[in-house]
Amino acid sequence: MAAARDTTGETDIRRKLDEYVDAHLTRHMYDTDESWPLRKTIRLPKQAELEQHYNQIRAQNETIRDWARQHHCETSEKTKIVSSGLIQQKSPLIDSVTIPDLDTALRIATKQTRERYLREHDRMSALAKEFGLEPANAMNVAKTLKDHDDTDFHLVIQAAHYFANHDCHTMTPRMAPILGFSAKWLGAPNSQRRKAICQLTGQDNLTF
Known part of the structure; x- marks a missing residue:
């Protein structure tokens, strides 16, 4: 044999x-x-x-x-x-x-890497289109939010649209009419979510 x-x-x-x-x-x-x-x-x-x-x-x-x-x-x-x-x-x-x-x-990569890569580039494309950003700037925001799920990602987008047109300095977080938005969700002054909103709105900080 x-x-x-x-x-x-x-x-x-x-x-x-x-x-x-x-x-x-x-x-x-x-x-x-x-x-x-x-x-x-x-x-x-x-x-x-x-x-x-x-x-x-x-x-x-x-x-x-x-x-x-x-x-x-x-x-x-x-x-x-x-x-x-x-x-x-x-x-x-x-x-x-x-x-x-x-x-x-x-096709060669692992399922995890393939899905992560496609998700990040889909997010970049969505941000570039929705906020008129250059691809590199949109990708920087996507990278900032890389550890956040789709629910957080879409909430950041909603918050960015709102605070692009409203002055949060005269508000408390609970006054923002955004479902799911709160001081706890927003996090500390240097949180990734707060940083991403600032990147999308062109603000230096988001202070309530």
Whole structure:
């Protein structure tokens, strides 16, 4: 009976490629000018390492190729010469993988990262349209509210519209005719919700 195939190395390679894309989206989640494609460099083995572990390296190379094919990513190759006694052979090895666009990257990323990325960019678009903001400014507000759920996000928008046209210096928080708005919800003078409202209204502070 043939020995069972050890797929531990293949799984590890696939995981690392997935994690690379996921980490890139996380690092650049609040960028508004990110460009694609994204090129991932693959480290090629030194000559001695290649000749000593040739079969293992070839298997790893095919795993990378399969991963790229599965996700519709392009690869580039560099040909290495492998010597075995008097015999030399050419061995093309992948030296880069290119993720072509955002949609591809989002399909590769984890569900959590994909949903978070889409939510933040949807919020940015909504804020830019509703308040006439430049995308970068709208994204700054979205980032300020990154730890707040959709209920809080929409309440901040309502409050910003109201306080853009009403002077809160003559009011107490409970006087604002906004369902769900209160001093407790608004938080301390340096709270994220208060900061976001100020960003949207162009005010330096929100003092009642």
